[in-house]
Amino acid sequence: MSRSTLLWVAVMLCAGLAPAQEPSAEALRPVSAREAAVPLLPVGSGGGSAELAAEAGCSDLQPGRAIVKLRWAPAVSQGLQRVDVTAYRDGFERGEFDVTPLLSEAATATVVDAVIPGLHYYWRVLRSSDAGWVPSETSRFEAPICPVDSKLESPEQEPGQ
Secondary structure: OOHHHHHHHHHHHHOOOOOOOOOOOOOOEEOOHHHHHOOEOOOOOOOOOEEEEEEEEEOOOOOOOEEEEEEEEOOOOOOOEEEEEEOOOOHHHHOOOEEOOOEOOOOOEEEEOOOOOOOEEEEEEEEEEOOEEEEOOOEEEEOOOOOOOOOOOOOOOOOOO
């Protein structure tokens, strides 16, 4: 990447403008005590999302920034959704997890970047129904370790040499 490109990216980031090709991440927030206390329907009780998959990678535009795209198959039932993420194996049972904002019923993917490199995370998709939240199975991903340094051209070199 040339210095002019790096400078442009730095200016865009400082101005708070994300380049168009960078995926936007859902802001995770800690689960509230009220949300953690809401009983869930049993996994597999129908209507929950399935076929969970995570694609972890590094940002092309922000060195050191890990990006994880979480995908799932559409659920049978209709209803708003949210994604829960925890770094603890029993985090869902203990109420120690973060949640995304509510997602539309048509959503089948979201991006998270509030992860610690190298840690394993557990995640699930919840869909609202008349009877309560229906959770998917729990899946796991490892947050990637992304390099902060990048190969810069030295001032003596002409671009492309």
